Amino acid sequence: MEKVFLCKVSDLAENQVKKIDNSDHGDIAVYNLGGQYYATADLCTHATASLAEGDIEDDLITCPVHWGQFHIPTGKAQGFPCEIDLRTYPVEVEGDEIFALIAVDQALIAKG
DSSP: OEEEEEEEGGGSOTTEEEEEOOTTTOOEEEEEETTEEEEEESBOSSSSOBGGGSEEETTEEEOTTTOOEEETTTOOBOSTTOOSOOOEEOEEEETTEEEEEEOHHHHHHHHO
16 A cells, blocks of 8 residues: 555645645545545546536535536445446545555556
8 A cells, every 4th residue: 555645634624625636646536524534536437527626515526517426435426427436545644644545556547
């Protein structure tokens, strides 16, 4: 597992999503849901839209292009036209820093 710095806790307000540019692993969306942090691939699996530009409602992120939804904690596709789940990453918080744990095989797939 590779530990990848995402952002500082103080940079991510409650119920906010932020895109983290990452050329090594593909862009990552990091979420703050009521003080719990999650990380997923940033691109919608239906279209090449950044989920960080979408809206959070409860524990769902809505794609800004075709309004498909994903369950943030699990990455499960929840709404048409999205049928393919999002890649998710375990998250660790150390002090004021948020990290994603990315397996080597996930990194290779994400770079495609």
